[in-house]
Amino acid sequence: MRVLLDNITKIFGKVVAVNDxxxxxxxxxxxxxxxxxxxxxxxxxLMIAGIYRPTEGKIWFGDxxxxxxxxxxxxxxxxxxxxxxxxxxxxxxxxAFPLRLKRENKKEIDKKVxxxxxxxxxxxxxxxxxxxxxxxxxxxxxxxRALVKSPxxxxxxxPLSNLDAKxxxxxxxxxxxxxxxxxxxxxFVTHDQSExxxxxxxxxxxxxxxxxxxxxxxxxxxxxxxxxxxTFVGSPPMNIIEGSLSFKDGNLFFLNPDVRFELPExxxxxxxxERNTExxxxxxxxxxxxxSYERSGSQDSTSWLVDMIEMMGRELLVTLSREKTxxxxxxxxxxxxxxxxxxxxxxxxxxxxxDKYSGKNLLCEE
Amino acid sequence: xxxxxxxxxxxxIPKRAIYSLKRKKKKERRxxxxxxxxxxxxxxxxxxxxxxMTIISIPIFLSYLWLFLSSFSAKMWHGLIPLKFTLHNWRxxxxxxxxxxxxxxxxxxxxxxxxxxxxxxxxxxxxxxTLSGYALSRFRFKGRVMxxxxxxxxxxxxxxxxxxxxxxxxxxxxxxxxxWGVMLVKISLEIPMxxxxxxxxxxxxxxxxxxxxxxxxxxxxQTWRYVILPLLKPxxxxxxxxxxxxxxxxxxxxxTFIFTSKKQTLATFLNSLIGEFKFVxxxxxxxxxxxxxxxxxxxxxxxxxxxxxxxxxxxxx
Ligand SMILES: Nc1ncnc2c1ncn2[C@@H]1O[C@H](COP(=O)(O)OP(=O)(O)O)[C@@H](O)[C@H]1O
Ligand SMILES: [Mg+2]
Numbered sequence: 241m242r243v244l245l246d247n248i249t250k251i252f253g254k255v256v257a258v259n260d261x262x263x264x265x266x267x268x269x270x271x272x273x274x275x276x277x278x279x280x281x282x283x284x285x286l287m288i289a290g291i292y293r294p295t296e297g298k299i300w301f302g303d304x305x306x307x308x309x310x311x312x313x314x315x316x317x318x319x320x321x322x323x324x325x326x327x328x329x330x331x332x333x334x335x336a337f338p339l340r341l342k343r344e345n346k347k348e349i350d351k352k353v354x355x356x357x358x359x360x361x362x363x364x365x366x367x368x369x370x371x372x373x374x375x376x377x378x379x380x381x382x383x384x385r386a387l388v389k390s391p392x393x394x395x396x397x398x399p400l401s402n403l404d405a406k407x408x409x410x411x412x413x414x415x416x417x418x419x420x421x422x423x424x425x426x427x428f429v430t431h432d433q434s435e436x437x438x439x440x441x442x443x444x445x446x447x448x449x450x451x452x453x454x455x456x457x458x459x460x461x462x463x464x465x466x467x468x469x470x471t472f473v474g475s476p477p478m479n480i481i482e483g484s485l486s487f488k489d490g491n492l493f494f495l496n497p498d499v500r501f502e503l504p505e506x507x508x509x510x511x512x513x514e515r516n517t518e519x520x521x522x523x524x525x526x527x528x529x530x531x532s533y534e535r536s537g538s539q540d541s542t543s544w545l546v547d548m549i550e551m552m553g554r555e556l557l558v559t560l561s562r563e564k565t566x567x568x569x570x571x572x573x574x575x576x577x578x579x580x581x582x583x584x585x586x587x588x589x590x591x592x593x594x595d596k597y598s599g600k601n602l603l604c605e606e
Numbered sequence: 607x608x609x610x611x612x613x614x615x616x617x618x619i620p621k622r623a624i625y626s627l628k629r630k631k632k633k634e635r636r637x638x639x640x641x642x643x644x645x646x647x648x649x650x651x652x653x654x655x656x657x658x659m660t661i662i663s664i665p666i667f668l669s670y671l672w673l674f675l676s677s678f679s680a681k682m683w684h685g686l687i688p689l690k691f692t693l694h695n696w697r698x699x700x701x702x703x704x705x706x707x708x709x710x711x712x713x714x715x716x717x718x719x720x721x722x723x724x725x726x727x728x729x730x731x732x733x734x735x736t737l738s739g740y741a742l743s744r745f746r747f748k749g750r751v752m753x754x755x756x757x758x759x760x761x762x763x764x765x766x767x768x769x770x771x772x773x774x775x776x777x778x779x780x781x782x783x784x785x786w787g788v789m790l791v792k793i794s795l796e797i798p799m800x801x802x803x804x805x806x807x808x809x810x811x812x813x814x815x816x817x818x819x820x821x822x823x824x825x826x827x828q829t830w831r832y833v834i835l836p837l838l839k840p841x842x843x844x845x846x847x848x849x850x851x852x853x854x855x856x857x858x859x860x861x862t863f864i865f866t867s868k869k870q871t872l873a874t875f876l877n878s879l880i881g882e883f884k885f886v887x888x889x890x891x892x893x894x895x896x897x898x899x900x901x902x903x904x905x906x907x908x909x910x911x912x913x914x915x916x917x918x919x920x921x922x923x
Pocket of ligand 1: 257283
């Protein structure tokens with residue numbers, strides 16, 4: 241079912257938790273609400289669930305406004321970060337609870353619970369109490385309880401945050417597979433950008449209750465609309481360097497006291513001449529910074545000093561510095577520099593420019 | 607290449623790593639304990655704690671045993687060892703006791719009074735304080751914090767300090783010398799306490815669980831019935847036990863506000879058995895005292911299971 245949030249605002253006393261949010265979730269798609277903790281993701285989800293009522297705006301399910309519909313009539317399944325299983329009921333009773341409330345007959349309930357618990361591979365756990373389950377098992381039970389009444393919409397509030405790192409990676413692919421198999425419209429809340437990137441059809445990045453960007457994971461990565469999105473998405477985060485722009489001899493340069501980069505041709509077209517001395521932020525992702533080693537003894541003015549090397553598994557994160565300007569880069573383990581060594585730097589991928597004050601991506605139209 | 611550990615060098619695990627491993631184990635265990643999972647106590651600790659607890663409870667146990675035995679014996683040898691079984695001490699159950707010149711009323715109406723008082727206190731307290739505890743825990747309204755503070759303050763006053771004031775109130779309400787009056791006093795003085803207790807239990811039920819039940823299809827009443835009430839059972843057991851005991855054991859207000867001997871309760875009845883004569887029939891006294899304890903024991907046995915099962919789970923990493 242299509243979900244449309246139409247200029248939704250939620251105010252708690254003096255706190256504006258969600259500010260004029262408009263978002264369309266297409267039928268059968270998985271949309272992630274992504275943002276740092278406290279940005280209003282859960283509040284948004286709870287409004288869709290009908291637990292909070294929006295202060296302003298309308299929520300549409302399909303062709304109906306559901307603002308006045310109580311949660312039980314919304315045909316939704318909801319999974320909390322805490323799983324919120326009923327501690328006094330067994331796994332079976334937990335999963336069967338929504339069906340019992342609908343007064344379905346016992347045979348039907350048994351059949352449905354069995355089917356969903358086999359689907360989620362928790363068939364052997366039905367007699368246990370929630371406290372006797374591992375975190376991953378509890379999570380599956382919570383998903384089973386949410387899905388057992390075949391809801392139109394599945395809402396997941398940080399469903400993986402309580403799992404250990406390894407299981408989290410496994411479960412996110414499984415959740416995605418399950419969602420695709422069932423084709424259920426899903427809204428998934430997380431603060432973890434890599435989780436968001438792997439599961440989402442579309443991601444809504446939220447900051448302080450305000451929608452920053454709503455687009456596909458690819459687009460979010462390639463064309464971030466502002467500085468916040470650019471630094472929040474991608475790990476390790478994008479390098480940001482303060483400085484100004486200047487045109488010289490028909491070429492566009494970014495410069496500050498320490499560095500001077502020539503910017504690619506296509507930027508010249510977008511950025512007009514009058515942006516000459518503007519204060520901007522220059523951004524480049526660590527994976528797009530390439531280093532090359534200097535011939536010994538040369539005193540090249542573009543060289544960078546290797547400051548720090550951090551192990552990241554398959555790769556290394558290398559911090560370079562030039563006076564006060566820092567630059568991080570990812571280096572594979574075949575070409576390990578050593579601390580104190582001087583290297584040259586080259587940008588192999590996209591570079592970005594942001595307005596220093598508004599944070600807007602200067603290369604985005606609009 | 608510079609700055610790298612040479613290949614082939616033996617890897618030595620530093621001491622600190624071992625230490626932190628051990629600490630991690632300890633942490634895990636503590637986490638287990640917190641989660642309420644069975645952590646096997648070492649056998650020795652178990653034995654030691656059992657011995658200590660036994661030693662502490664022996665004197666209490668012995669005195670109750672003495673009370674029980676002496677109620678069934680005609681005579682106690684040196685006041686300690688029971689001799690000769692008899693039911694004579696329990697005669698108050700089937701006949702009014704004559705005691706010197708005074709004819710005591712039969713014990714049954716008095717028992718009924720006591721039971722009425724205890725049950726009235728229990729039922730009203732459970733009803734009122736679950737509702738008010740829910741409100742204090744779940745709703746944010748003006749004066750919430752103040753009300754909570756005042757309930758604590760009220761509880762800090764000793765009942766004796768209020769006797770004269772209450773006497774005056776009961777007098778103007780024409781409730782002196784009635785069981786109703788005493789009931790109202792007991793209930794109103796104890797609701798704050800039980801409200802605070804039950805509020806703590808509500809605070810322990812996460813919002814998420816309540817919300818889940820709404821999404822699963824409950825209306826407010828069903829949420830209360832199927833989710834909140836079962837989770838609240840230990841709390842309800844606790845306050846009903848406390849309020850029953852306090853109603854059943856009430857002495858001061860009965861002694862002060864009830865003048866007719868027919869309207870008294872077991873506590874004052876027991877007192878009158880001791881107080882009226884210079885000599886005391888210990889056999890009778892212990893039989894009545896034993897009788898007086900029976901409902902308390904029963905009530906405790908029934909609520910014990912609920913009292914001990916307290917766990918809110920469903921979250922672990
Ligand atoms: N019931 C509430 N009462 C008052 N403030 C709230 C309530 N729920 C959330 N907030 C506030 O709204 C903001 C957004 O919260 P939330 O939606 O939980 O963030 P997120 O889920 O993104 O971490 C926070 O500042 C939070 O303090
Ligand atoms: Mg949240």
